[in-house]
Amino acid sequence: MPKRLVYLDNAATTPVRAEVLEAMLPYLGRDVFGNPSSAHRFGRAARAGLEEAKRTIAEALGGGAEPGQVIFTSGGTEADNLAVIGCALAARERGGPFRVAVSAIEHKAVLAAAHAVARLGGEEIVLPVDACGAVMEDALAAALERGVAVVSVMWVNNEVGVVQPVARLAARCRAAGVPFHVDAVQAFGKIPVSLAEVDCTLLTISGHKIGAPKGIGALIVRDRHAVEAIIHGGGQQFGIRPGTENVPGIIGLGKAVELAAREQADFARRVAALRDELERRVLAVVPDAVVNAVQAARAPHVSNVSLPGTDSEALLMHLDLAGIACSSGSACSTGAVEPSHVLTAMGVPAELGVAALRFSLGRDNTAEDVEGLIAALPKIVEKVRALSAVLHR
Ligand SMILES: Cc1ncc(COP(=O)(O)O)c(C=O)c1O
Numbered sequence: 551m552p553k554r555l556v557y558l559d560n561a562a563t564t565p566v567r568a569e570v571l572e573a574m575l576p577y578l579g580r581d582v583f584g585n586p587s588s589a590h591r592f593g594r595a596a597r598a599g600l601e602e603a604k605r606t607i608a609e610a611l612g613g614g615a616e617p618g619q620v621i622f623t624s625g626g627t628e629a630d631n632l633a634v635i636g637c638a639l640a641a642r643e644r645g646g647p648f649r650v651a652v653s654a655i656e657h658k659a660v661l662a663a664a665h666a667v668a669r670l671g672g673e674e675i676v677l678p679v680d681a682c683g684a685v686m687e688d689a690l691a692a693a694l695e696r697g698v699a700v701v702s703v704m705w706v707n708n709e710v711g712v713v714q715p716v717a718r719l720a721a722r723c724r725a726a727g728v729p730f731h732v733d734a735v736q737a738f739g740k741i742p743v744s745l746a747e748v749d750c751t752l753l754t755i756s757g758h759k760i761g762a763p764k765g766i767g768a769l770i771v772r773d774r775h776a777v778e779a780i781i782h783g784g785g786q787q788f789g790i791r792p793g794t795e796n797v798p799g800i801i802g803l804g805k806a807v808e809l810a811a812r813e814q815a816d817f818a819r820r821v822a823a824l825r826d827e828l829e830r831r832v833l834a835v836v837p838d839a840v841v842n843a844v845q846a847a848r849a850p851h852v853s854n855v856s857l858p859g860t861d862s863e864a865l866l867m868h869l870d871l872a873g874i875a876c877s878s879g880s881a882c883s884t885g886a887v888e889p890s891h892v893l894t895a896m897g898v899p900a901e902l903g904v905a906a907l908r909f910s911l912g913r914d915n916t917a918e919d920v921e922g923l924i925a926a927l928p929k930i931v932e933k934v935r936a937l938s939a940v941l942h943r
Pocket residue numbers: 561562624625626627628630657659704706707708733735736756757758765766767
């Protein structure tokens with residue numbers, strides 16, 4: 551019998567949903583192929599699909615956004631770059647601060663965008679987090695006091711799943727008159743995401759984390775004056791993100807967003823129970839395992855577990871051989887495994903940081919997947935520990 555494969559890497563990406571593919575098909579073939587900027591009937595047909603997707607997305611965000619505020623991008627990375635660099639450029643243009651503030655546990659799409667602002671002659675402020683991954687609010691207050699073009703804090707962290715108090719942070723930024731950007735790539739569809747409750751200026755979503763294809767995302771821009779374009783071309787999307795829109799991708803994103811919003815509560819209930827079971831079972835078979843950020847408010851789909859005395863790259867290789875896919879947040883640079891910036895910022899000791907695995911659950915996972923992991927894990931941990939003991943003798 552072929553080996554049963556277990557996919558526990560849904561925070562990296564998800565398969566395209568059947569409903570999404572079906573919705574996209576007419577736009578991928580010869581049916582609706584027009585350029586949405588063309589005034590003729592071919593163009594108008596494409597434009598109608600695109601406008602419908604905007605309405606769906608605005609509605610799915612709790613009614614706090616207008617369809618005209620949905621700006622499509624090539625994914626989460628581009629949306630994050632547009633938010634951070636675009637706000638910095640807009641502020642500089644107005645004679646405001648060419649300075650951005652981002653949390654220490656942001657995705658590289660935000661961190662690297664902040665570095666880019668610094669390379670352009672601006673400044674980046676990195677806001678530290680506590681052991682639960684929550685942004686230190688005195689550091690935020692100090693940054694607001696100095697003056698920044700934008701504050702960027704993610705709603706749910708992709709490596710450990712911690713949830714930030716974005717409503718409160720948004721209110722603080724609003725009171726200071728500073729645009730607030732929220733990367734909601736790992737939040738949307740997993741926890742309630744309502745722009746009626748979170749008064750942010752900008753919000754990022756990405757299609758491939760919720761069953762749409764890779765290469766499509768959106769930045770919700772609630773204040774058009776807050777951002778300046780970072781790529782240049784025709785006047786599409788108010789000039790904020792020019793370029794002929796990826797119509798099939800947009801149709802897919804709209805469908806995936808509609809389904810994810812409708813199913814969110816159900817998803818959270820089911821997946822949180824599976825995540826709890828996974829953690830309970832891992833701790834039962836590897837009693838000295840440490841669940842990172844367990845004391846924090848967490849989204850339901852991510853579990854980050856350190857297996858002391860191992861290194862995550864070796865674990866990943868053995869798990870893959872056993873047909874189990876998950877990931878680590880650690881980076882393997884120059885041959886040495888280094889703990890992820892997220893765990894380091896949260897104060898997780900390096901020896902636990904290099905031994906961390908991220909299991910991320912999706913809508914297709916079942917108790918059988920947890921069984922599959924638990925059947926393989928103890929032997930793999932034993933093997934990696936034995937090898938590691940030899941290497942460090
Ligand atoms: C929190 C977060 N932000 C941004 C991104 C980047 O999104 P994309 O892969 O669509 O560029 C990801 C994906 O890994 C993510 O998890």
